[in-house]
Amino acid sequence: SPIAHPESETHTLFVRQDIQTPINASLPNVTIFATGGTIASQGTTNTQTIGYQVGLGVQQLVDAVPEILNISNIAGYQISNVDSGSVNQTISLKLAHQINEELAKDEISGVVVTHGTDTLEETAFFLELAVNSSKPVVVVGAMRPATALSADGPLNLLQAVTLAASENAKDRGTLISLNDRIGSAFYTTKNNANSLDTFFSTEAGQLGFFINQVPYFYYAPAAPLGVTHFNLTNATSLAQVDILYAHQDMDPALFNASYAAGADGIVVAGVGAGGMSSVASEAAESLFNATGIPMVSSHRSADGFVPSSEEGFTIGGGFYNPQKARVLLQMALTLGYDYDEIKELFAQSYPMP
Ligand SMILES: NC(=O)C[C@H](N)C(=O)O
Known part of the structure; x- marks a missing residue:
């Protein structure tokens, strides 16, 4: 194995398995934070592409693609090993804290987070807001488990490390890298539950592309309008924000139920441009009048x-989709915004013209 000092230690919540590759002084240093997902999953046969199990550690992810070590020295931390549907605020806060610490070190060029694709955009957007550094943060996943024929994880990881080590990737916020595409965490969203190219086709999200594993950007570094960086250094938990999905015959009781269950804020995944039925809207408004709970329409x-x-009593979610509006509202409420x-x-x- 090219990895020099594997050691493992089990914590109650996090499986932590720190790794450090042999140091080559002429290479940049990239740290990988592994959280689980399909990229860390195994099936029972090489044709199984659903129903597989997460379980590979950061060591095994790096071992599968030793070419990474020609690009960068690697340190790795196992933050969790779960499907991304189970990534929670404990994991995202831990990631944000550790990444801020890591990027403050002069010798670190950038970091990579390996993550399931299902909620990858939520963690990536969270890191966009909670990490304060010009260095690249690259979030990467895979759509096929590591055991599959044509597994996409190894090349995706190689590209993500290449990106994190690249000077050209600085000052672009958190990046999502998958299937040759480089996207902005601010705008990129998962578009297809099964396709390898799932992070394709968002309106504003595409920043660049890998050609022969070299990242090419379409634009000079730019920040999305309105990006706010939050200091969550002292946060140990986040406000509770629920998403209510609007549809025909939406149950108006959901609003009171959500509040009664402890929600500090509500995001509505509205029909069209933030709509819901008049009955649901009346229920939302009377809850707002009674409690002042902020509600964002997405x-x-x-x-x-x-x-x-x-x-209106609801706050327009702008371009944010419901899951990103939720992250933003959660951060604002955690830090006491009115x-x-x-x-x-x-x-x-x-910003209006
Ligand atoms: N492609 C994936 O990574 C899906 C997986 N269920 C997840 O952890 O999100």
Whole structure:
């Protein structure tokens, strides 16, 4: 094995297995934080592409693609080993804290997070807001388990490390790298539950592409409009924000139920540009009038825009999809933003001409 000092230690919540490759002084240093997902999964046959189990550690991910060591020295941390549907605020806060610490070290060029693709965009957006560094943070996953014919994880990981080690990737915020594409964590969303190219086809999210494993960017570094960096250094937990999905005959009781279950904020994945039935809307408004709980309107369509209106009680989620609006609202509530500040925070991403 090219990995020099494997050691493992079991914590109650995190399986932590720190690895460090032999140091080659002429190479940059990249740290990998592994969280699980399909990229770390194994099936029972090489044709199994559903129903596989997560379980490979960061050591095995790196061992599968030794070419990585021609690009960068690697240190690795096992933060969790779960499907991304089970990634929670404990894991994302831990990631944010450790990544901020890691990137503050002069010798570190960038970091890679390996993650399941299902909620990858939520963690990537969370890191976009909670990590304060010009160095690259690259979040990567895979759509086929490591045991599959034509598994995509190894090349995706090689590309992610290449990107994290690249000077050209600096000052671009958190990046999502998958299947040759480089996307902005701010805008990229998972588009297909099964396809290898699942992070394709968002309106504003595509930043670049790998050609022969070299990252090419379409634009000079740029930050999305309205990006706010939050200091969560002292946060040990996050506010509770629920997403309610609008549809025909949406149950209006969901609003009170969500509040009664402890929600500090609610995001509505609305029909069209943030809509819901008049009955549901009345229930939402009476909860808002009674409690002042902030409610953000987003869209259940994959892409779109919901503005705030002057008279409405809901806050327009702008370009944020429901899951990203949830992360943003969660951070704002955790740091004590009031209703007007939250409205302003969302409006910042779409400055009016
Ligand atoms: N492609 C994937 O990674 C899916 C997997 N269920 C996850 O952990 O998100």
